[in-house]
Amino acid sequence: MNRLTRDRWLGVSTIPFESAHEYLWCLRRRASRIRRSRVAHSRTDEASSRSHSLLIFSMYARISRQASIRLSVEFSPSMRALSIHDEVRATPDMGGIMLVPVIDISALYEDDPKAWRRVEEKLYEAHSTVGFSILTGHGVPARMMDDLFEASARFYALPLEQKLAYRFGANLRGYLPLGASTLIRSTLGSARMPNHSESFIVLNELDETLSEQWFRSAVGGHQIWPRDPKEFEIVVRRYRAAMTRVGEVIVQCFACMLGLSRDGLDGHFATPNPILRLLHYPPLPDREANQFGSAPHTDYGCLTFVAQDSVGGLQVRAADGSWFDVPPIEHALVLNTGQVMEAWSSGALKATPHRVINHPEKSRYSIGFFYDCGLNTRVVPVTSMNDALCDCMPQPKTYGEHLETMLRANYAFTG
Template identity: 80%
Template sequence: MQVPVIDISALYEDDPNGWDQVMEQLYDAHSTVGFSILTGHGVPARMMDDLFTASARFYALPLEKKLAYRYGANLRGYLPLNTSTLIRSTLGSARKPNYSESFIVLNELDESLWRQWSGSAMGGYQVWPTEPKEFEIAVRRYRAAMTRVGEAIVRCFSCMVGLPRDGLDRYYEMPNPILRLLHYPALAARDANQFGSAPHTDYGCLTFIAQDDVGGLQIKAADGSWFDVPIIPHALVLNTGQVMEAWSGGTLKATPHRVINHPEKSRYSVGFFYDCGLNTRVMPVASMTEPMCACKPQPKTYGEHLETLLRANYSFAD
C-alpha cells in the first residue's frame, strides 16, 4: 500500500485537462487509501519553514509561560501534554492520553452564529502568545495560504461526491478551519498503548498536514497493518475526514491513522483542518437537498458532530 504523490499545480492554472487529471488522481487516492501527498500546492517553502521555527520556539518556552495561553471553556490556545484522550473514536477508546502538546487556532465566530455556538468548543476569542514575537504573524500567513489550497481542493472533492465544481461552496460560505501546531516530544521507552496521537479518523472534511523530517505518521492498511507515510520536504499530506466520507456515501475513505513518538527526537507538524460551516448536515450530499421529514430523526450538523467528539476527548475548564 502506497500513498499517491499528486502535483496539484494545475488547479491554479487555466488548464481544464490538467484540472480534470488532478481531480481523477485525488479520487483514485481517496477512494482507496484515503490519503495523498500534495506537491505544487503553492504555499512557499519559506513560509512553512518560518512557521515551524516559530512553533519550535514556542514549545521551547518554560511550561509556566505556555500555560498562560492554556485553553479553557473553548478549544483555543495551548493544550499541554496528556490533556487529550481519544475516548470517543471510530477505533474505540484509547488507553492513555496522547503524548503531545499543541496550540489551536480557530476562526472567530460570525455574528450570525454567535448565539448558537458561543458556548461551544468553537466559541470564545483567540489567544495569541507574545513570544516568540513572530508566532502570530507566521500562523496568520500560513492559515491564509492554506485557505487558498483548501478552496482549490474542495472544488475537486465537490466533483468527487457527484456535484458540480461549485456544489460544495454553499457549505463553505462560513467555513470552520482549525489550525493545530503539534509537538511530539521524544519518548524513549514507549509501551504498546502510548501514542503521540492514538489511532483515529479525523472528525471533519479535509485535513492537510505539514510535517518535519522526523517521521511517525502511520496509516492503517486494509489488512490491519500500519505503514509509514513518506516524508517529502514541503509537501502536504491530505486525508479525508468523517464528514467528507459521509457526504460521499462512503465512497471516499476516512482512513485510520496514528502518530508514534520518535525515541530520540522531537517531532513537529502542523494540521490544517479545512472544514465546512457549523450548521452543515452530515449526510450523503445526494440527500441534503431533500426536505426533512418531521417524523424522522434529524441528521447531525457538523457543529453538533464536532462538539460531541471534542467534549468527549478533551478536558475543558468549567
C-alpha cells in the first residue's frame, strides 16, 4: 500500500513525521469504524475485517518505531499476558496475546460529548475484542468499597453453623456454602468439581408486576439478611445503589455501541434485575487440575462489574485457549460482557470465558455486581441488527427464562 492509498484509506490527507501521535489516533479511529461497521452490517466480510485489523496494528507499530515512541512490552509466560503501554491493543486475531485495558470513565458523568464519545470508543474496542475492561473514575467511593469488603470478610469468618442459618433454599438469596454450585450447564461444558468458594447473594424484591410470575423462581422469594456483622445490610444496600448508577451510565454506552441512541436500551432496564454476590475463595494449597474457585464460564446476563482485593486469581481465556491474569487494581472495577449483551449485538460484543484460581495460601475476596435487564426482556438482537441470534448461548427466549434454566442446573436448591 503506497502512502496516498494508505492515507485515503485512513481518511486523512497528510501525516507529517512530527505528528506521529495524531497518526496513531487516526489508526485507532479507523479501527473503531471497522468494528462498528461489523456491528451495523453483520454480513461484513470477516476476512476483510481481519485483514484490516492486522494492517492497523502493523502500521501502528511501524509508525510508533519511526517516531521513537517508547512502547514498553512485558511478557510473562506464566500469565500469558502482553502489556503494551501507550494504549496499543492486541486483537483476538493475534493468537493468544490479549490485554485488558484500563479505562477512565469519569467523562461519562460530565457534560462533554467529545470526551463521552472517547470513553464509548475505548469500551467498544475492549468489549468487541477481549470482552473485558478495568474501569477507573467510576464514582463509587473507595471507603464504600472498603466497608463492604470488611463486612464480607467478617461474615465469612463466622462459624459455619452460624452462616448456614442464612443458607439459600428454594430461591437464590442468602448464603451459598462451599460446594453449593457446580457449573453443570455452561457454554464451556460441565465442570467436574464444585466451585471452591462460598458466597452471599442479594437480589431485588420483586414488584407486584413480576411477583406472581416469578415468585417461585430462582430469583423469587424474599431477601434474608445476617444479623452479624450488624452493618452488613446497610453497607450492601449503599453499594448496590452506587453500582446501579454505574450500571445505568455504562448501559447508555453499550446502547450507542449497538447503533442506538443513549436511551435505546432504557426500556430493557426499566425494571432491572441487579444481582450482588459477595464471594470468598478460601486458600487451596493442593489444588487439583480441574478444581477452581469458579470454573471456566461466561456470565449469563448483560454486564458484570467485579471489585477485586489484592490477591488476584481472576483469569480470562485468550483466543488460543491459554489463560491470562486480570491484574488487581485497588478500587477499580473489572467489567465484562455477558451472554445477553453478546446476543443483542449478534456476537460483536464478546462474552469471554473466565475463571478464578484459588491462591495456595491466602483467601481471596471479591464483590460481583451483575447489572441485568428486566426478567421479561426478550433475548434477541436489538432492532438495529440485521441477523437473527448468533450461534452462541443464549437461544431466543426471555432473560428470566434463560436465567432460571442456568441457575436451576448449576445450584443445589432445597425446598
